[in-house]
């Protein structure tokens with residue numbers, strides 16, 4: 330697929346959504362007229378409405394209670410103010426045991442990591458402490474920013490630099 | 498200030514009633530979106546639970562750069578993709594492949610119900626060939642009817658990347674349908690004129 334074809338295929342989807350300017354639509358039609366590969370691609374990528382209803386239709390039995398049960402535990406935790414730096418040290422120690430933890434330091438305030446990737450994970454730390462990894466801004470996923478709400482309403486950010494092979 | 502903005506602000510201050518009002522009616526969409534991305538009932542249930550826990554945790558920091566529903570979609574998709582990766586990383590449990598929910602989407606008639614169940618099974622089978630991102634884009638676009646630009650914001654991808662994922666997903670699913678379930682292939686779509 331050459332760059333003309335790639336551009337045509339990108340515009341094809343805009344055209345389907347009726348968001349393509351008339352002169353670009355005409356150009357797309359010209360390209361489709363001349364290019365059998367893109368005509369084939371057009372057929373192969375037609376919208377599929379067969380699966381349209383699959384995110385509607387009621388919650389399966391027990392799911393609502395399961396969700397609410399988890400929330401109740403979390404609400405109590407927030408009320409009890411267990412979110413503090415001290416409370417996650419056992420969890421961090423467990424993480425360290427699971428993989429090579431190179432450096433840990435704590436800071437607060439602005440996000441210290443540069444914008445970059447869109448990776449985003451949640452670390453399920455031990456001891457029932459869930460540390461949410463807000464941003465991973467390194468292409469090798471070596472730098473993890475953990476953000477924990479504090480009971481006071483403030484915010485503590487902890488940056489972990491972990492071994493690249495560590496699987497969270 | 499809209500009613501929703503008021504609810505968000507109150508829930509962010511820890512008002513449980515406001516939070517419950519805010520999430521009521523959104524659990525279904527969150528669960529099924531997670532289920533279609535993850536493909537396993539227990540994982541989807543865990544993802545849905547974590548979505549609302551996370552929402553409760555981070556609501557005090559919500560800033561309306563993204564609509565509330567898009568924001569909720571972002572949390573759902575991120576956790577669902579994370580769950581896919583974790584599932585792929587661990588050894589396959591015998592018999593767990595393609596596990597089905599205890600109940601499936603409800604539709605108007607028993608006949609429709611049956612068809613819907615079959616369509617659900619087909620999707621679970623065919624979508625295994627998609628990457629988590631392709632699958633997430635497809636679910637947001639073809640099942641939740643979001644615009645590709647909105648999906649791009651939710652997934653922090655360029656709109657062009659979203660369109661590319663969407664094309665790859667449709668191609669793979671169409672290929673699977675034609676091969677294994679030709680009776681479900683959309684009729685008359687081949688060769689249709691571009692609008």
Ligand SMILES: [Zn+2]
Pocket residue numbers: 333334335337360364366367
């Ligand atoms: Zn072409």
